[in-house]
Amino acid sequence: MTKKEWPLWEVFIRGQHGLNHRHVGSLHAPDAEMAINHARDVYTRRKEGVSIWVVPSRDITASSPSEKGPLFDPAESKTYRHPTFFDIPDEVGKM
Amino acid sequence: MYAQLVKSDALKSREDMSPEERAFQDRVDNGEKIEPKEWMPEGYRKTLIRQIGQHAHSEIVGQLPEGNWITRAPTLERKAILLAKVQDEAGHGLYLYSAAETLGVSRDELLEKLHSGNMKYSSIFNYPTLNWADMGAVGWLVDGAAIMNQVPLQRTSYGPYSRAMIRICKEESFHQRQGYSIMMKMAFGTPEQKEMAQDALNRFWYPALMMFGPSDKDSVHSAQSMAWKIKMNTNDELRQKFVNETVPQAEYLGLTVPDENLAWNEDKQGYDFSEPDWSEFFEVIKGNGPCNRERLGARVKAWEDGAWFRDGLNAYADKAAARRQAASVAAE
Ligand SMILES: [Fe+2]
Ligand SMILES: [Fe+2]
Ligand SMILES: [Fe+2]
Numbered sequence: 001m002t003k004k005e006w007p008l009w010e011v012f013i014r015g016q017h018g019l020n021h022r023h024v025g026s027l028h029a030p031d032a033e034m035a036i037n038h039a040r041d042v043y044t045r046r047k048e049g050v051s052i053w054v055v056p057s058r059d060i061t062a063s064s065p066s067e068k069g070p071l072f073d074p075a076e077s078k079t080y081r082h083p084t085f086f087d088i089p090d091e092v093g094k095m
Numbered sequence: 096m097y098a099q100l101v102k103s104d105a106l107k108s109r110e111d112m113s114p115e116e117r118a119f120q121d122r123v124d125n126g127e128k129i130e131p132k133e134w135m136p137e138g139y140r141k142t143l144i145r146q147i148g149q150h151a152h153s154e155i156v157g158q159l160p161e162g163n164w165i166t167r168a169p170t171l172e173r174k175a176i177l178l179a180k181v182q183d184e185a186g187h188g189l190y191l192y193s194a195a196e197t198l199g200v201s202r203d204e205l206l207e208k209l210h211s212g213n214m215k216y217s218s219i220f221n222y223p224t225l226n227w228a229d230m231g232a233v234g235w236l237v238d239g240a241a242i243m244n245q246v247p248l249q250r251t252s253y254g255p256y257s258r259a260m261i262r263i264c265k266e267e268s269f270h271q272r273q274g275y276s277i278m279m280k281m282a283f284g285t286p287e288q289k290e291m292a293q294d295a296l297n298r299f300w301y302p303a304l305m306m307f308g309p310s311d312k313d314s315v316h317s318a319q320s321m322a323w324k325i326k327m328n329t330n331d332e333l334r335q336k337f338v339n340e341t342v343p344q345a346e347y348l349g350l351t352v353p354d355e356n357l358a359w360n361e362d363k364q365g366y367d368f369s370e371p372d373w374s375e376f377f378e379v380i381k382g383n384g385p386c387n388r389e390r391l392g393a394r395v396k397a398w399e400d401g402a403w404f405r406d407g408l409n410a411y412a413d414k415a416a417a418r419r420q421a422a423s424v425a426a427e
Binding site for chain 2: 028
């Protein structure tokens, strides 16, 4: 009996023209070509996509949950990056 | 339900929790999703693996009773529909195995546990499908009962599980409706067809009620799972909801639910109904249902017969990679 498991792939699908590819899940496949075939069967049985990307899961580098603070907290105090930070008088008109 | 008897820890009180556990519980209480690499109590991880694994196994084994009728469907259209339905169930199994894998278990390990009898699947799939009306009853009642449990699980605390449930729920309504449409065809057909529909309802009613698992008074460990939001409702709540929704659907078909005690209870705004035979349920879970051996045997055979194919594709992938490697070295 076989012991070597097919590697894991992450699947990204472009739902419609003009949209980003979005992560939809993962699957096992022996190689990239089969991963695309499997992704077609597993994730697009109802025309959920117009394009598929597959990436070996082991090649994904993820930020670690413990880095959440140092990575994302600095943006919290920078509310001036949002247009609503600035009050523009109504007389100026639409801006 | 699809995961009917999931062993879980006893409920831990807040005082007994470590600071980490308390912070985790607060996140769950706030409705935050827990994601794969984040800290979680070991019991949470283990219970989820059991539950998602059982659920995945049920989807895969659940293909067998219906697969039995694909080649015998009465029309080409019905055949195509049933084939699509059974293919969806394969997809559901795969979404769920992927969700379980994010918890640090491999799909092959889970399959090994299924094949060796160390993990269970839903008792419902150990009943035989004897004729075409059973395809109607299975879609209507079995997928109907599955929906009852899966809809609330879309809000479960574990992110990958929740997302798998959302995908699955999008597809389940088709399953139930195609089943009910078969039941309509049969129930409104010839007297013989109607009799077949009634017979299918008679045989699947109580096994469908068992899908929600033992009665709350006998289901010991659900409090912790509910606190962790990996179980959203009690077994009896879901069973009651299922009966309330299904009885009028049977009435529309002109079929009789095989329960003399079935009666509308104005006070509780729901039906009173008979409990299934729980000793039968526990026998089926133990492996003594009408089709346990056949179902598991079919899974093991499929896995073993497919070994040469999985190995072959691995060998091809390795060779192709080596060839690409050699070509890129030569080009340098
Ligand atoms: Fe399913
Ligand atoms: Fe199902
Ligand atoms: Fe289904």
